Amino acid sequence: MSNSKEIKLVQDLLQTILDKNPQDALNKSKILLEEIFGKRFSDGVENNGILRYNSLTGQEENIQYWGILYEGATTSGVYENFSLVAFPDNTDNPNQVLLCFGIGTGGITDDASLLGIPGVKRSISSLLKFIRRENWLVSGMRTFVKDEIVDDTTSIPQEIIRNLGNFSSYDSLWKKYGKYLPSVCVIEKNDGGARAFLSHILLYGHFREWSFKKKYLEIIKNELFPKLIEEWREYPEINWLISYLQERKYIILQGPPGTGKTFLAEKIASKMKADEIIEDYETIQFHSSVAYEDFVEGIRPNTKSDQLLFRENIGPFIRCVEKSKKSEKGYLLIIDEINRGDIAKILGEAIFLLEPGEKRKITLRSGKKLEMPDNFYLIATMNTADRTIAMLDFAIRRRFAFIDIWPSAKQLQQIYDNNMPDNPQVKEKALEYYNKIQNIFFENATEEDLYLQPGHTYFIAESMDALKAKMKYEVAPLLREYLAVGKLSFAKNELQAIMEEFEEV
DSSP states (O other): OOOHHHHHHHHHHHHHHHHTOHHHHHHHHHHHHHHHHOHHHHHHTTTSSOEEOGGGSSOGGGOOOEEEOOTTOOSSSOOOSEEEEEEEOOSSSOOOEEEEEEEOTTOOSTTHHHHTSHHHHHHHHHHHHHHHHTTOSOTTOOOEEOSSTTOOSSOOOHHHHTTSGGGGGOHHHHHHHGGGOSEEEEEOSSHHHHHHHHHHHHHHHHHHTOOOOHHHHHHIIIIIHHHHHHHHOOOOOHHHHHHHHHHHOEEEEEESTTSOHHHHHHHHHHHHHHTTSOSEEEEEEOOTTOOHHHHTEEEEEOTTSSSOOEEEEEOHHHHHHHHHHHOSSOEEEEEETGGGSOHHHHHGGGGGGOOTTOOOEEEOTTSOEEEOOTTEEEEEEEEOSOHHHHOOOHHHHHHSEEEEOOOOHHHHHHHHHHHOTTOHHHHHHHHHHHHHHHHHHHHHOOTTGGGGSOOGGGGOOSSHHHHHHHIIIIIHHHHHHHHHTTOOGGGHHHHHHHHHHHHTO
């Protein structure tokens, strides 16, 4: 994400913060900020309120800190709104820095709309996950992001404070500023700490929409945000899914349309069969007309007879359970679109059997006794875009493990690499289209609206013409429909621009 020159500049600044030296902090800050934002920006930070450096001096009760604020903030004293703050520890030989996004003790005024954008908290949370994964923190230290960035009434939890190294005993800091710190992490003046610090500055500048030098714009676009999105939500690995299914028995793969849930369920089943974990598997689909008599057991008219006769119908549930009992391996049932049926009515009393870890027995309506074997597995898929059908009975939810299957750029790239390696131009264009939409959802969509993001399979095509047709006749109409019913209000203009682009291809 950066080279040795930039890391050295950041390390020099971190040293001045640890030394609590205001003048050196000013000088080093201006060098670093000029490197990132340009000379005009760095020349103004002494007078326009953006930089806080004099606060590194004074008595301990003043709580020394260095900070980046917003243009027009006061140059000293109480300030308002959103900031980036670094506190040196208060030991005799300080070597740790508490790096935080912060809220001025004057509260939130002009930044209310900025901090109302869902992508702000989403980005901060992903950044801290990324920093932790890269081991850029002080070893063993915790990170934390408040549920609401604008929360200036509750403090950082004590459980977190106890695991913040030298800052765990910095009581005066927490008493004065604990309520005003939406996020915290602890770094040192090493390579990892410098990278964590630089990443925070880049993200804060992005939030502020400051003008970056071209190099750093490219870093944000091509390195930082792809990594944040990757941390935000991962596509589950198939071997882990198989291992978890063997332990948990009954799982539901849930996610937006086009994320390959059914394909993934079939892939899991095929691999389990190839690995001789199961004998075989069966796939069915739920819809509004499916009943208990279809899925478990019942009677059906004998259409081959001239008389009105009924025959016994053994549904796929009993059929697969019985096959599991007869198999030395196991058997798997896949239920596609499970939430499109009335699950409570379809399962009836058979729901009692779906209790992982318990070998339960039950008498069905017909009087037949059924016992659940240990080697029966069930995978269901659920489309979460339609929230009216995504609501499930709590009794159902308790019996299944729910695994999110999100849109994934990595999956899209792998599909092209594995199946269409001779179409690099199509892959590049597909990823470009996909990333444009994904970035809009990452930065703007509410948690509820995230379930509406078109999945990566919408962007799979064998030719450029086919890809453009999918964008024009599938993706654009889908987005238009979302907007028509009042969804994605945060991203209305951005999505409108994307739709216009797709319709002109």
